[in-house]
Amino acid sequence: MLARVRTPRRFKQITRYTRLLHAFCVPQNDSRWPEWNVVIGIEVHAQIKSRSKLFSDTWTSDYTLPPNTRVSPYDAAFPGTLPLLNPRCVELGVRTALALNAKIEPRSAFDRKHYFYADLPAGYQITQYYAPLATSGGLRLENREKYVRIKQIQLEQDTGKSTFDSREGISAIDLNRAGTGLMEIVSEPDLRSPEDAGEYVRTLQALVRSIGSSDGNMEQGSLRCDVNVSVNRHGAPHGTRCEIKNLNSVKFMMVAITSEVRRQIDLLESGRAVAQETRGFNEDKAETYSLRSKEDAPDYRYMPDPNLPPLLIDEAYVEKMRNEMPELPDATRARLQALGLSRRDTDVLMEVDSGREVRFDGEVGRGAVAYFDQISQGRDPKVVVNWITHELLGQLAFRRETFSDNHISAEQLGDLIDIVQQGRLTGYVTPGTSGKTLLRHMLDHCSEEMPSKLAEKFSLLAVSSDDSALERWCAEAIAALPQEADAVRRGNDKVINKIVGRVMKSSRGTANAQAVRAILLKMLQ
Ligand SMILES: Nc1ncnc2c1ncn2[C@@H]1O[C@H](COP(=O)(O)OP(=O)(O)OP(=O)(O)O)[C@@H](O)[C@H]1O
Ligand SMILES: [Mg+2]
Ligand SMILES: [Mg+2]
Structure with missing residues (x-):
């Protein structure tokens, strides 16, 4: 069996220097x-x-x-x-x-x-x-x-x-x-x-x-x-x-x-x-x-x-400057790739980043990497980078705008990613599509409102099964369709779909059909 030997650091260094030497001489x-x-x-x-x-x-x-x-x-x-x-x-x-x-x-x-x-x-x-x-x-x-x-x-x-x-x-x-x-x-x-x-x-x-x-x-x-x-x-x-x-x-x-x-x-x-x-x-x-x-x-x-x-x-002066050095591109690249980002995504982020403002008096950079760093705190980095490089940059490019025109804050985009990831967005369209629609709306209308609030306003938030609104809609549907309700009570389960449909209509598609069905069955037992 082959023994696995760790390459000593010195050896790695020597190989690197040999490579460099080649670059000069060959x-x-x-x-x-x-x-x-x-x-x-x-x-x-x-x-x-x-x-x-x-x-x-x-x-x-x-x-x-x-x-x-x-x-x-x-x-x-x-x-x-x-x-x-x-x-x-x-x-x-x-x-x-x-x-x-x-x-x-x-x-x-x-x-x-x-x-x-x-x-x-x-x-x-x-x-x-x-x-x-x-x-x-x-x-x-x-x-x-x-x-x-x-x-x-x-x-x-x-x-x-x-x-x-x-x-x-x-x-x-x-x-x-x-x-x-x-x-x-x-x-x-x-x-x-x-x-x-x-x-x-x-x-x-x-x-x-x-x-x-x-x-x-x-x-x-x-x-x-x-x-x-x-x-x-x-x-x-x-x-x-x-x-x-x-x-x-x-x-x-x-x-x-x-x-x-x-x-x-x-x-x-x-x-x-x-x-x-x-x-x-x-x-x-x-x-x-x-x-x-x-x-x-x-x-x-x-x-x-x-x-x-x-x-x-x-x-002492040089030492002070050395200690205050911000992260250099090589280190940023290595750090992003260690988070699992692809080389392409890393390049895109860093390229977009290069026009950034960096100050030394404690203010953070406003570039794409800083934006990513802020949003990926506590979130899946790959999901975050996908939202930034594909959805956000994609929509900005479609609008012929650049990253510096983006007015969606890191908190807002983070919130949007959360409601999509947690499956809280629903509607007649898939949750991902609702997320993109929300993003487009936010780019169109510059505001500080959080996407979760916007989703609520546009009734794009899924209503969870323990929500009292669900029970109210179910009760209303039963009252509105007494014959169907009776049929279900007598054991004709298929008829329940009509009542579920009525509830979905009341919720404008935001309710979870399975949950509605379960509630109706309980009420009609
Ligand atoms: N044989 C060579 N072929 C190509 N580039 C060379 C060669 N020898 C030197 N150089 C490059 O020429 C440049 C010389 O720049 P440097 O500022 O030292 O002097 P200069 O051009 O004579 O002065 P100035 O600043 O007034 O233009 C360096 O970048 C060096 O790498
Ligand atoms: Mg010169
Ligand atoms: Mg010269």
């Missing part, structure tokens, strides 16, 4: 480019979700505000104004670094990166170049069994926005965004395909959202990617990289990488070389184009910012 055979290895590293810029900007006390804005309504003299680089570091931005940066398992540097510093552009009034951007906030982290890609190393995380300022009006021939400058805090999260070149890159950005997006450090909204520009791509033949060292700037959708990023890989392979196969350059992406043509070559790369003249002291972070 050539990937991709049928799209069978002879080539693709190497990708991504710089993600995530806008920090703080109330005020990185170095001024002006409130951060979103794209809906009129231009230049959130600008302080500092943001506009008026002479004599000085930066003052916003501790909230540091806190959210540290939380992000912890979520990425990175090492928080006890001493980091701010530098000036000089370049001239109309949306950068000071002529330099404050960033962390020589000493970043955090280093050597990593992110696990659940669906691709991959671990991507994170080189560093740094804090920096966002720029303003310039829009060129080609008819008038002028540029319009909006400084609302100028000075907003950004986290630049730089990966090592560990990604090997457009799909890896897509999964990496989505996972990172879910992570920053789950800890509330960024909206991570690519369409609105609060998460932007610079993607570095190179190709090499199997076994050869990494090739020369090109950096594609400012991609703001996962889909376009994947298209941009595919097209860039093909361009580089075509160059190399025709005997030419790939020149290191910065490139843009044309969405209409699905092509990348050259912005500037390495030779034209601006000299940023980095220098430490003389107005900002080094940022010192002690272990």
Whole structure:
């Protein structure tokens, strides 16, 4: 007989590391480019979700505000104004670094990166170049069994926005965004395909959202990617990289990488070389184009910012942040699956959840996972998830609404699930259908009324056999049908169905026919 041996933890760890090692070293055979290895590293810029900007006390804005309504003299680089570091931005940066398992540097510093552009009034951007906030982290890609190393995380300022009006021939400058805090999260070149890159950005997006450090909204520009791509033949060292700037959708990023890989392979196969350059992406043509070559790369003249002291972070602060960390997506997934939810249901809940608001001051998240957690207290998790993902989300989708439009509270949905599960709903339709009808009614009519009360109002609650209403209806039916009643008394049992029918009619279908029959028989004995 085979003995069952528990796999020691260390062994499991070693297997995992071997797998990781393979991800780095083993050539990937991709049928799209069978002879080539693709190497990708991504710089993600995530806008920090703080109330005020990185170095001024002006409130951060979103794209809906009129231009230049959130600008302080500092943001506009008026002479004599000085930066003052916003501790909230540091806190959210540290939380992000912890979520990425990175090492928080006890001493980091701010530098000036000089370049001239109309949306950068000071002529330099404050960033962390020589000493970043955090280093050597990593992110696990659940669906691709991959671990991507994170080189560093740094804090920096966002720029303003310039829009060129080609008819008038002028540029319009909006400084609302100028000075907003950004986290630049730089990966090592560990990604090997457009799909890896897509999964990496989505996972990172879910992570920053789950800890509330960024909206991570690519369409609105609060998460932007610079993607570095190179190709090499199997076994050869990494090739020369090109950096594609400012991609703001996962889909376009994947298209941009595919097209860039093909361009580089075509160059190399025709005997030419790939020149290191910065490139843009044309969405209409699905092509990348050259912005500037390495030779034209601006000299940023980095220098430490003389107005900002080094940022010192002690272990006690990091420990405090670590203790206050909310549940991270990996842990949430594991917890939900341990409750018996299917992978699909878990994914749906977490996907719907990703737009959630999470605050650290004790307030609970308003997302789908929090909703599920609240309702599943004391109820069957699988039944609850079914009501949320199938019934509720299904009806919301039918109404072209999303989860954030849902106004049914956790208590209300919990109550609805209870009355359906306990078989208290009945009617001419099946209990499940009545439940769905009630749910639809609740979505149509925003109210705080509990479903059990609504069911009572609409006579959808089953009347239990000990209910006095039942006996009253039975007595009334006997009085209304004296001949039939006599027939039953004389032993003609079949006639009782007519009296039962009468009672069911009085109860508008809410009575339990078996119970009615039993009561009638007792009364007519
Ligand atoms: N051979 C390569 N192929 C693809 N990507 C690479 C390669 N070598 C490095 N990279 C990636 O390029 C990126 C370099 O980013 P980093 O911020 O360090 O420097 P940079 O792009 O030169 O500076 P800047 O922040 O000014 O754009 C990293 O994500 C890294 O993983
Ligand atoms: Mg960079
Ligand atoms: Mg770069």
